[in-house]
Amino acid sequence: MILPIVAYGAAVLRKVAADITPDYPGLEQLIADMWETMYASNGVGLAAPQINKDIRLFVMDSAQIFDNQDEDEENNYPDAPGTKKVFINAHIKKLNGKDWAYNEGCLSIPNIREDVNRPEEVELEYMDEHFVKHTETFNGITARIILHEYDHIEGKLFIDYLKPLRRKMLQGKLNDISKGKSKVSYKMIYIK
Structure with a gap:
């Protein structure tokens, strides 16, 4: 079942999510629904807070990025051909390598993309x-997708990495998203 994505402004997106146990109700179906929702929304990752669940769960499929690259696009990423995984109760042990910039977006913050610096390895x-x-x-x-989704279970968003002036410049668009004034091709919910 395709689930609605929680839009920017919802409190659940700013909450540190809780670990779960194997007896979490309907977990297998929830994971299946998250995969279906992520693919239907053209995402490469989806965290439980984005579907209004404050639990430490996310799914990601970086293989899609490699599958959708143009033949002439340079592929200098060490993780090709990508990874598809479910992450439950994830906790970072260590970050390694230099920070590098990449243009990120988020299903909960549609129509905004910005360069974000993240470490090479997690x-x-x-x-x-x-x-x-x-x-x-x-x-x-x-690693980048994992760190982006991990931020969701820590109550952080990719826009938190932007310089204050850039955030201020985007505030009008962010306000529109939280009020449901942003056009998307997938189902969104607007809650506080």
């Missing part, structure tokens, strides 16, 4: 959808 401890514990290092585009 070491993450998480559970998969079967509650098997992993400690794994990710890099490249995959």
Whole structure:
């Protein structure tokens, strides 16, 4: 089932999400719905707060970025051909490498894209959808998507990385998003 995406301005997007246990009600269906919602919205990642659930859960599929690259696009990312994973109760262990800029967007903040600097590599401890514990290092585009989605479960948004003047310049657009005045091709909900 395709779920509505929570728009910028909702309190759930600013809340630190809680760990869950394997008996979380309807978890298997929730994960399936998150995949369906993410793909239907043309996203590469989706965190539970974006569907109004304050739990530490996100899904991501960086393979889509590589699959959709033009043949002439330069591919200097070490994580090709990408990764598709479910992350439950994720916690960052370590960040490594230099910060690098990439133009990011967010399903909860439609029609705004900005360059964001993030580290090259992240070491993450998480559970998969079967509650098997992993400690794994990710890099490249995959690391970037993970860090973006991880921010969601920490109550942060990509616009928090922007310089104050740039944020101020975007405030009108952000206000419009929170009031439902932004056109999107997917279902959004506007809550406070």
